[in-house]
Amino acid sequence: MSRLNPGNVELARTIISRYPRPRSALIPLLHVAQEQEGWVSPEAMAHIAELVDLAPAEVLGTASFYGMFKREPVGRYVVSVCTNISCLLLGGEELLEHCERTLGIKPGATTSDGMFTLEDVECIAACTDAPCLQVNYRYFLRISHDEVDALVDDLRAGRRTDEVPPHGTLTRVRQDIRPERWVGRGAEGLPPEIR
Amino acid sequence: MAVSDRSPIVTTRFERGDAHTLEGYLATGGYAGLRKALAMTPDEVIEQVKAANLQGRGGAGFPAGAKWSFLPKDVFPRYFVVNGDESEPGTCKDRPLMERDPHQLIEGLLISCYAVRASQAFIYVRGEMALAQERLAIALNGAYAAGYIGKDILGSGWSLDVILHWGAGAYIVGEETALIESLEGQRGMPRLKPPYFPAAKGLYMQPTVVNNVETLSYIPWVMQHGGEAYAAIGTEKATGLRLFALSGHVRRPGVYEVEMGTTTFRDLVEAPVYGGGMRHGNKLKAFVPGGASAPWFYPEQLDLPLDSSVVGPAGSMLGSGAVVIMDETTCAVRAAWRLVRFFAHESCGKCTPCREGASWIEKILRRIEKGNGREEDLDLLLDVGDNISPGPFPRPAVDGEEAVPFPYKQTTICPLGPSTVSPVHSSILRFRDEYRIHIKEGGCPYG
Ligand SMILES: Cc1cc2nc3c(=O)[nH]c(=O)nc-3n(C[C@H](O)[C@H](O)[C@H](O)COP(=O)(O)O)c2cc1C
Ligand code: SF4
Ligand code: FES
Numbered sequence: 003m004s005r006l007n008p009g010n011v012e013l014a015r016t017i018i019s020r021y022p023r024p025r026s027a028l029i030p031l032l033h034v035a036q037e038q039e040g041w042v043s044p045e046a047m048a049h050i051a052e053l054v055d056l057a058p059a060e061v062l063g064t065a066s067f068y069g070m071f072k073r074e075p076v077g078r079y080v081v082s083v084c085t086n087i088s089c090l091l092l093g094g095e096e097l098l099e100h101c102e103r104t105l106g107i108k109p110g111a112t113t114s115d116g117m118f119t120l121e122d123v124e125c126i127a128a129c130t131d132a133p134c135l136q137v138n139y140r141y142f143l144r145i146s147h148d149e150v151d152a153l154v155d156d157l158r159a160g161r162r163t164d165e166v167p168p169h170g171t172l173t174r175v176r177q178d179i180r181p182e183r184w185v186g187r188g189a190e191g192l193p194p195e196i197r
Numbered sequence: 198m199a200v201s202d203r204s205p206i207v208t209t210r211f212e213r214g215d216a217h218t219l220e221g222y223l224a225t226g227g228y229a230g231l232r233k234a235l236a237m238t239p240d241e242v243i244e245q246v247k248a249a250n251l252q253g254r255g256g257a258g259f260p261a262g263a264k265w266s267f268l269p270k271d272v273f274p275r276y277f278v279v280n281g282d283e284s285e286p287g288t289c290k291d292r293p294l295m296e297r298d299p300h301q302l303i304e305g306l307l308i309s310c311y312a313v314r315a316s317q318a319f320i321y322v323r324g325e326m327a328l329a330q331e332r333l334a335i336a337l338n339g340a341y342a343a344g345y346i347g348k349d350i351l352g353s354g355w356s357l358d359v360i361l362h363w364g365a366g367a368y369i370v371g372e373e374t375a376l377i378e379s380l381e382g383q384r385g386m387p388r389l390k391p392p393y394f395p396a397a398k399g400l401y402m403q404p405t406v407v408n409n410v411e412t413l414s415y416i417p418w419v420m421q422h423g424g425e426a427y428a429a430i431g432t433e434k435a436t437g438l439r440l441f442a443l444s445g446h447v448r449r450p451g452v453y454e455v456e457m458g459t460t461t462f463r464d465l466v467e468a469p470v471y472g473g474g475m476r477h478g479n480k481l482k483a484f485v486p487g488g489a490s491a492p493w494f495y496p497e498q499l500d501l502p503l504d505s506s507v508v509g510p511a512g513s514m515l516g517s518g519a520v521v522i523m524d525e526t527t528c529a530v531r532a533a534w535r536l537v538r539f540f541a542h543e544s545c546g547k548c549t550p551c552r553e554g555a556s557w558i559e560k561i562l563r564r565i566e567k568g569n570g571r572e573e574d575l576d577l578l579l580d581v582g583d584n585i586s587p588g589p590f591p592r593p594a595v596d597g598e599e600a601v602p603f604p605y606k607q608t609t610i611c612p613l614g615p616s617t618v619s620p621v622h623s624s625i626l627r628f629r630d631e632y633r634i635h636i637k638e639g640g641c642p643y644g
Binding site: 129196 | 238239271273274276283284285286287288289291292311314315316317323324325326327328330331334335337338341342344346347348353354355356357358360361362363364365366367368379380381382383384385401442443444445446450451452485489519521523527531532535536539542543
C-alpha cells in the first residue's frame with residue numbers, strides 16, 4: 003500500500019495536462035495506480051485526490067463505480083469468463099465451471115497462492131468467438147477446457163508472461179506526444195484556425 | 198438470395214497485420230481522405246457526409262451529417278468524442294476496427310473534427326480492451342510524429358489534439374451522456390435529455406459530438422469516393438455497408454461486412470459466406486436482431502431486410518448490429534434470465550423503476566428457472582416491466598397479432614431500463630408454455 007512512485011507522479015502530471023480539466027484524468031490515474039500495485043489502495047486514492055485537487059471521497063466515489071478497479075488485492079492473474087448470451091449458447095457456463103474446478107475456487111475468490119482470481123463476467127465483446135475468457139484483459143478465444151488447463155499451468159510456471167503481463171498492466175505502449183507537436187488549445191473559446 | 202458482391206470498405210486491412218503502423222496504413226491508401234478533406238471547406242465536408250446518408254452505428258442509427266449540423270454556430274470550445282465503449286451483449290465489431298485498423302478510425306475522426314471545427318478530440322475505449330488501447334496508442338504516436346495530428350496538420354494551418362482515453366468497466370458508460378460524465382471523471386450516469394443533448398450541453402457543458410467507432414471508420418472512404426457513391430450502395434433508405442456480429446448457433450459465427458437493405462436476416466444466417474446455416478442443421482427458435490436490448494424476432498421474421506425503416510415498424514431494431522441466433526435446444530427462460538441479469542447488474546441506479554425493477558425481474562426469472570416459480574409470476578413479470586416501459590411493448594407480428602413498432606416508451610432517464618423488459622416480454626410472448634413447464638414441473642426441461 004503506497005502512494006504513486008516518482009515516475010508515476012510525473013506520468014500523472016503529463017496525463018492531467020492533456021485534459022481541459024484535471025478531473026477528467028481521474029480514471030486514467032486510477033489505472034496508473036492499479037498498474038503500480040495490482041489494485042487501488044486508499045493511500046493511492048488519497049494521493050490522486052491531491053494531484054487533481056479533489057477530496058479523497060470524490061475519488062473513491064468515482065473509483066467504486068467501475069468494475070475494473072479492485073479495492074482489495076487480487077491475484078496476479080484475473081481470469082474473466084464470459085457467461086453472457088452468445089457465450090451461454092456455446093458453453094460459457096461450462097467453461098466457467100471448468101475454471102472453478104481447475105482453480106479450485108468460486109467466482110469472486112482468489113487462489114491461496116495469490117496467483118489467480120476468478121470472475122464470472124458480462125459480455126467482453128468477443129461474442130463471435132465464444133466461448134471466451136480474458137486473463138488480465140488479454141483475450142483467449144474459442145478456448146477449450148484443455149487449453150484452459152494448459153494456460154493455467156503455463157502462467158503458474160511463469161511462462162507466457164509476454165502475452166499476459168501482471169494484473170493492472172494496461173497498454174505497454176502509452177500515448178506519447180512530443181511538446182513540439184502538442185497544440186494545447188482544447189479549452190480555448192475561439193474556433194480553431196482554418197485556412 | 199442476395200449476397201452482395203460489393204467490395205468491403207472498412208474491413209479491407211483486417212488480414213494485413215500491420216495496419217496499425219503508419220507505414221502499413223499509408224501503403225494501402227491511408228490518409229488520402231484527410232488530404233482531400235483539407236482541400237475543402239468544413240461545410241463542404243459536412244455536405245458529403247450528409248449526401249452519404251451515413252447512419253450511426255452505435256445503436257440509435259441517427260445520420261452523422263445531420264447530427265453534426267445540430268451544433269450551435271460559433272460556440273467554442275466544442276468537443277468530439279469517439280464512443281469505443283462497445284459492451285452491448287452480442288456486439289463485437291468496434292473492437293476489431295480499433296485493433297486491426299486504428300488509423301482508419303483516426304483518419305475518420307480527423308476529417309470529422311475538421312468538418313465540425315472541434316477544439317479537441319477524445320477516443321474513449323472500453324477499459325477491458327487492452328489490445329485496442331495499445332494499437333490505438335501506436336497509431337496515434339505514429340500519426341502525431343508524422344504530422345497527421347497536432348500542430349499545423351499536413352501544413353494546412355489547422356491544428357488538433359487527439360487524446361486516447363479509456364474506461365474501467367461499466368456498460369452504461371456506452372450511453373453518450375454517461376460517456377461524457379465518465380470523461381469528466383464522474384460516475385458514468387446518464388443525463389436527462391432534454392436539456393443535456395450533447396450537441397448543446399455536452400462535455401464540460403460545451404457543444405459535443407459523440408460518434409461510434411464504426412460510423413467514423415466509414416468516413417475516409419466517403420471522403421475519397423464522395424457521399425453519393427456511398428449512398429448508391431444498398432437501398433434508398435438503408436444505405437451503404439455495415440458490420441454485423443453474427444453469433445450463437447450458426448455454423449460460422451463471425452463479423453461480416455454486409456450490404457444494407459438488399460441483404461436479409463435469412464441471408465446472414467444461411468449464406469455460405471456468412472453464417473453458413475444453422476449449427477448441426479437444427480431448427481431456429483428465435484433471434485436477437487440488434488443487440489441484447491432489442492426485442493426478439495422469430496423464424497417468421499427471417500426474410501426481413503437489414504433496414505431500420507423496415508425492422509423498426511416490424512417491432513424491433515438493428516441497434517448495435519449484433520444478431521444472436523438461438524436454436525431449438527435453447528431454453529428461452531434461461532436466455533431471458535441471463536440477459537436480464539446483465540441489465541440488473543449494469544443499471545446505474547439513477548432512476549427507481551430501472552434500479553428496483555431490473556433486480557426484481559432478475560430475481561423472479563431466476564426462481565422460475567431454478568424451479569421455484571409460481572403461477573402468478575408471469576403476470577408479475579409483465580407488471581414490473583410495465584412500470585419501466587408502459588403500454589404495449591414493441592413486438593413483431595406473430596400468431597395472428599399485429600406488430601407493435603419500435604421504440605419502446607420509458608419512465609426512466611435512459612433506454613437501459615426498457616431494455617431489461619425486451620427479453621422478458623419477447624420470451625413470454627412466444628414461449629409462455631416453456632415458462633408454465635418450468636413452474637409446473639419445478640425445473641428446467643432443458644436440464
Ligand atoms: C445503455 C446504452 C448503451 C450504449 N452503448 C453504446 C456503446 O457501447 N457504443 C456506442 O457507440 N454507442 C452506444 N450507445 C449509443 C450512444 O448513446 C450513442 O447513440 C452513439 O454513441 C452515437 O454514435 P453514432 O451516432 O455514431 O451511432 C448506447 C446507448 C445506450 C442507451
Ligand atoms: S434507466 Fe437505468 S441505467 Fe438508465 S439512467 Fe435510469 S437507472 Fe441508470
Ligand atoms: S456474450 Fe460472451 S463475449 Fe459477448
